[in-house]
Amino acid sequence: MDRTTQHEGDTEAVLHPPAGQENGDGGDAEARKRHQEKVDHEISDNVKESVLYWQGDDAISTRLEDNKKTLEDTVGLGASFDVVLREMSFGGRKVGIFFINGFANSLILTELLDRLSYVTPKDLSSNALHSYFERFIPHVQVELADQMSAAINKVLTGMSAFFIEGERKVILVDTRQYPSRGPDEPSIERVVRGSRDGFTETLMTNVALVRRRLRDPGLKYEVMQVGRRTRTDVCLAYIDDIADKKLVESVRAKIKKIVIDGIPLADKQLEEAMTGKKWNPYPLVRYSERPDVVASHLLEGRVVLFVDTSPSVMILPTTFFDLCQHAEENRQSPFMGSYLRWIRFAGIFASLFLLPLWMLMVISPELKPPVLDFIGPQKAAKLPLILQFLLIEFGVDLMRMAAVHTPTPLASAMGLIAAILIGDVAVKTGLFVNEVVLYMAIAAIGMFATPSYELGLANRLIRLVLLVLVAAFKVKGFVIGVTAILVLLTVHRSYNSSYMWPFIPFNARGMLSILVRKSVMEDEKRPSYNKPRDSTRMPEREGGS
Template identity: 90%
Template sequence: MNHTTQHEGDTEAVQHPPTRESGHGEDAEARKRHQEKADNEISNNVKESVLYWQEEDTIPVSMEDIKQTLQDTVGLGKSFDVVLREMNFGGRKVGIFFINGFANSLLLSEVLDRLSYVSPGDISSNALESYFERFIPHVQVELEDKMSAVINKVLTGVSAFFIDGAHQAILVDTRSYPVRGPEEPTIEKVVRGARDGFTETLMTNIALVRRRLRDPGLKYEIMQVGRRTRTDVCLAYIDDIADKKLVDSVRAKVKKIVIDGIPLADKQLEEAMTDKKWNPYPLVRYSERPDVVASHLLEGRVVLFVDTSPSVMILPTTFFDLCQHAEENRQSPFMGSYLRWIRFAGIFASLFLLPLWMLMVISPELKPPILDFIGPQKAAKLPLIIQFLLIEFGVDLMRMAAVHTPTPLASAMGLIAAILIGDIAVQTGLFVNEVVLYMAIAAIGMFATPSYELGLANRLIRLVLLVLVAAFKIKGFVIGVTAILVLLTVHRSYNSSYMWPFIPFSAKGMLSILIRKSVMEDEKRPSYNKPRDSTRMPEHQGGT
């Protein structure tokens, strides 16, 4: 099919050449006209294509007409994985339509085995109802009378049974996608805790969360995005906790996305929903851990699952949310608070350590006497700002090289690059020792940031601060820090303050950020989520 940018369901622009002539395939002139009709087709979706070829979105009575429609719309006979298996059961011609890579052969074999025992006497005048009620040994079965709906369902992995003479098709869920087992996420590893993580299969991911939340209020709403990819997107929330306005807003934003497809799954969906353009800070939090997602659902957050993605989107989120890690909740409150402070210190160092050091080197009068030791003991051949820029780009090159290097070689390559290149650069006089030292500390802080997207954003802000300090000294640093605070303050994640509980200030919220409370003391859900039920542990009534 040739496609334009019209919206799905807009059938006014569908062209309707004359209907298909009888004897198609036998007459050369008819074949020529059919080919011209195929070349002139302009359809945005399956429904428009079906209307183009047969003028109404119904299931043809004749099996030959069904085959012809499938050939014209989905390439039956051209695409090797599109299969229509014709058989005869009980004296009726039956066509089983499925995608070869999605259909579970064992389930199909069981259904066909049961149908093989059907005799003509078992079939009533209404063959479809007999097949549906008596002879399909499967749980998930439904009837459909729209040809476009049948084709769309089959493209998701469902198998369709067409019966000669019937205006409806039987849809049997025989889906079996290629999957891998749940494995521990590489980014969100914990010393103690669950080792299962999300996979690329939507049903597996929602089941992992449902296993942890056996709440009847947990709702999963399925939608599809992309007129070509028709990617499954699942909106998850707890009905009596989540803010209704937030749920409605997220649902509306997903449904109004008009795009060819989102083959890169959740990241493209985020861009289509948020339209944040050039703001480096993430508006949503990504997680590959079912226990983390379940915890956020209990706080009143909304979660978006996208099929083919092993990570999910959690929203709304804040800057301080992105700085927390599951490991803090796997330790005692005291140790969890200690780990949180160390992580905050690393994030602060990744942002401000290099600009502050360079500011004190450029303006020595700013250094207090206790910090007299700060500053390069030897001069280098390159200016400080050039050294910092080169080493920043070098760290990024090492990171990208490690991603594209086979795992057994990545560690060795990192050691070689860090030790040999850094040492040689210092010995040749290009860099000073302190630049390499402080850059290493800042890089460790960046890699210790739980959110990969937040770490990258902080790195970019650090570069901007370095350039401002080199150009304007103390004024540049003050202007840069002020601009960052303003940027984060006006930054909003689905109408929620990005800097909560710092701006607007909340003493209780800030205390919960700095100190990890024990489970029994954490009685209230975060207020910025606007939960309908803000109490985690309601008072017992009636002595029960």
């Protein structure tokens, strides 16, 4: 706390200028100079430190002018155009209404002011604060605060603070109205049939979308704030009588231990701060923008993290096979859902191993069985195979990044140019062989068919490593690479849960549920790796069967 008290002498000089200089120009100039020096020396990390630095304590003054001065010094009242203090008089008592212009709902504030305009001095004769709080502010969410830092923090979240002359407490009214878009369907997790609402950048909207689907009294929402400066709202969600208590406590403790300036990039920065993952490419959490997907995972005993300003939600723990599943599989019949799941698994397998296997058979033709004699380039190209693969891999990445940054009306033109340059001209000039372009296209389709974007990126990085190993060591390189991948995934753990469950450790029931999409009435057990307190989805039937 040394930083908040290192200029106490300056504070006294500003608040109490030397005798004889109170009204003189020299005194004003000296006071302004000392005040500017105090501004230049402030290095407060949060609102409370700033309040202590400027006024010496965290109390709310009974004088409105003193409170106004503190607000000018701490949050830039008068300097920032969106920070507003509306001074009015109700019942003969001065009132300052402090709010952020972009967050305040003007209709609610207008109604409150209209109501307060009927207050008379007689109404405030006994206890003004009690009268305002109990009678004259017709709003559902109203609370009191007796600390200046608490009031400022609430206002920075969108609430409005009523400072009343002569009172040491402030009235906080929830008048928030955040700028937001509608809950449109997520572009990454589209389904043919199903709900079209998706998460937005507003925390309250997101939790309400899940609460609408889970009317369970056991669903708990715990709100914490992360970041000394951003104070980003993070909501920990779980079903109390299903989720593992140790998992909930572990996640809660990790969030509270995070000491950082802020997380303006929301959920991704929170994930990095919690997991500490550096060089392992595989994701430890699953992201989703669909409320129905999040609700179904909560019913399985997972823990969910909502982060304000982010339209995606973190689900943990997760597994490799969880990241390979999509909501569309559960929107079809069990047979068709299983078929779609197998096709998806085949695409993911192709995105990982098709190119290394093809190059291995080209380099070592003795490995090819007779039925695969047709595999291999019919004519040689000017570039070695490994260089062709690396160039086309980087080319696909460039096209993917260009597609993200290309305006929608120009996306088709960009795709046409890429197809002509890489798919036609590159082959005709002899830089690439036809098979390289063909198999790379299949692998790219498999990557884009992967439901988890993070998993798709990790798989293509592993594919690059496998290609280099095969080019350098042939069969030994492929075997070593695949073994290293399996070991990496096996030792990889998502919040003390096996990443390769139910394959490692093997669980027959769980593996069957991965390979075959069961009907909703047959899926009676929750996944065991979540360690749910209640592992049964359905109550016992009559007769004990």
